Amino acid sequence: MSAAPDPSSVAQEDLDAVERQLGRVPRGVVEVSHRCPCGEPDVLRTLPRLPDGTPFPTSFYATCPRLTGAISTLESQGVMREMTERLAEDDDLARRYAAxxxxxxxxxxxxxxxxxxxxxxxxxxPDRVKCLHVLVAHSLSVGEGVNPLGDEALAMLPDWWAAHPCTELAGDPEQ
Structure with a gap:
């Protein structure tokens, strides 16, 4: 792992892109930890305590609407339940997920x-799957091989960036 990022080094154009993606000003951003293949930010790394003092455990936060929509589709298909069941049955998977x-x-x-x-x-x-968004964001940010279930979910996703860049979504009636 590297040294902690400097929040002041996040480019304003990236913060503006994320604001368009989320429809609100992003909070506690310390870096863009992954970029969508379209070039826009799709995962942020955030402070564990937001500027208003709120504890925020989600260090890796998916922002791209196409990415989060694709992940939501997986969640609605029961993938989290199946993964949680596998954790109870597969000691190696449980060990890697705990890591x-x-x-x-x-x-x-x-x-x-x-x-x-x-x-x-x-x-x-470490013992259940409650949010694929976090697991995928973790995998995208730190690379393959760290979060086995994040890697699996990422492999199940379609090419979310293929239609057009994420920042064009604000005026897209086909979101």
């Missing part, structure tokens, strides 16, 4: 400690 939890906590810890969320990662880690 992903530890990785998530270590990376968040680089940005500061927040007592209220100490030991709590996100997405249901």
């Amino acid at each position: 992903a939890h530890d990785d998530y906590l270590a990376r968040r810890g680089e940005l500061g400690q927040v007592d209220e969320i100490d030991g709590i990662s996100a997405g249901g880690m």
Whole structure:
């Protein structure tokens, strides 16, 4: 893992793109941790405590509407339930998923400690799958091989960027 990113180094054009994606000003951004193949930010790394003081365990936050929509489709198909069942049956998968939890906590810890969320990662880690958005964002940000279920979900996704860049969605009636 590398040194903690500097929040002041996030380019204003990236923050503007994310604001268009989310329909609101992004909070607590320390870096764009992954870019969509269209070139726009699609995952942010965020502070563990937002500027208003709120604890925020979601260190890797998916922002691209096409990406989050594709992940939501997977969630609606029961993928999380199936993954959680596999965790209870497959000791190796459970061990690797627990290691992903530890990785998530270590990376968040680089940005500061927040007592209220100490030991709590996100997405249901380490023993269940509660949010594929977090798992995919983690995999996109840190690379393949760290979060096995994030990697699996990412492999199931269609090419979300193929239609056109994510920032064009604001005026797209076919979102």
